Amino acid sequence: MVVSLSLISCLFLIGQVTLFASNPELKSVQRFHAPQANQAAAADLDFFYAIGSRVITKHDRNTGKELAKSSGKAKHLNSGYFHQGKLLCAHSNFPTLPEQSEVLTLNPKTMKLTHFRNLGNPGGSLTWVIKKDGHWWCNFAKYGKDNGRTFLAQYNNEWKETRRFTYPPTLIKQLGRGSVSGGTWQGDELWVSGHDDPVLFRLGLPKEGTELVYVGKIQIPFTGQGFATDPKTGGLVGINRANKEVIFSQSI
Numbered sequence: 023m024v025v026s027l028s029l030i031s032c033l034f035l036i037g038q039v040t041l042f043a044s045n046p047e048l049k050s051v052q053r054f055h056a057p058q059a060n061q062a063a064a065a066d067l068d069f070f071y072a073i074g075s076r077v078i079t080k081h082d083r084n085t086g087k088e089l090a091k092s093s094g095k096a097k098h099l100n101s102g103y104f105h106q107g108k109l110l111c112a113h114s115n116f117p118t119l120p121e122q123s124e125v126l127t128l129n130p131k132t133m134k135l136t137h138f139r140n141l142g143n144p145g146g147s148l149t150w151v152i153k154k155d156g157h158w159w160c161n162f163a164k165y166g167k168d169n170g171r172t173f174l175a176q177y178n179n180e181w182k183e184t185r186r187f188t189y190p191p192t193l194i195k196q197l198g199r200g201s202v203s204g205g206t207w208q209g210d211e212l213w214v215s216g217h218d219d220p221v222l223f224r225l226g227l228p229k230e231g232t233e234l235v236y237v238g239k240i241q242i243p244f245t246g247q248g249f250a251t252d253p254k255t256g257g258l259v260g261i262n263r264a265n266k267e268v269i270f271s272q273s274i
Contacts, residue, residue: 028083048222050059050243050259052270054086059261062204062248063268064102064109064128070259071083073102073248078111078128078135081268083210083254092128093225094135101150101204101248109173112160112248114147123148139181144148150248154207154254157184163201170194174199174212174234193223204248205258210235215246215271222249244269 032071056072058079064071070083076099078092100112109128114121120143127138141148146162153159156178163169172194176185189202195215200217207213212225212234224237243265244260252259258273 034262043170043259047274048243050263050269051255051257051272053262054081054268055266056081056086056088056261056268057266059266060263061099061261062101063259063261064104065106065252065254065259065270066251069130070268070270071102071128071130072261073111078102078109078133078245080130081134082170086268088104090133092133092135093124095133096126096135098147100148102128102219102231103150103152104250104253105195110151111135112148112150116147116150119146120209121147123160126186131170139222140172141181143192144175144183149201149203152206156199159205159207159212161202161205163203166199169197169199169201174205185232187227187232189225189234192236193225193234196221196223196239200205200246203246204250206249206251206258208251215242215249218246221247243271 058074059072060074062073070081072079076096079088080090081088098114098116102109102111102149109224111126113126114123125138126135129136146164149161149163151160160175164171174187175183178184197216202214203217204215213222216221222240226235245262249258249260259270
């Protein structure tokens, strides 16, 4: 069967879930109340983690029951990303100036938060960190009238910055006074969230220049902030901050 590229503008894989649509949509499949769900959520095969500004709680992913709380100093946690069995968390001193950012790591067994990497002050507050193709990708947010200065930085394995990208005005104008709060790679596309709208923005790397390419957006059942890929289903897990919910979603 021959399928016209004009009918299908993207074909990519999220775990076990394949999305065939120019603007795919994700639907809620599970919701759990979690009082700490005000910054982000993440999951492994057996548990999910509700990320607050200072504390992370561990929950049974079948019942939602809270099992443990993190220990260790934190001021403004953001997104979480699992790497080699540990939950890496973007952390900043927001809204204190000058801005300082670092990556903290949570041991899921001990629930201890410890230092992983100091990023200093590259020019914004770190809101998410992920790894792809041997590089670390970090988002540094600016807010209010300065949110157009939000940028994506690429680091090598030695944590030396190698490239820096800006976000397209088409995306920035949809953020209001907020910024880019969460992000993950899905194949060659970068999906990012704003602060409180139920959409993800689809982006690509530019062939030339430093401005990311706007592809479109995706309707989602969670409301911005940090989110992560669910390794068990291949869907996404995010939060509804107003309702203090962790929400698992999959494509339709």
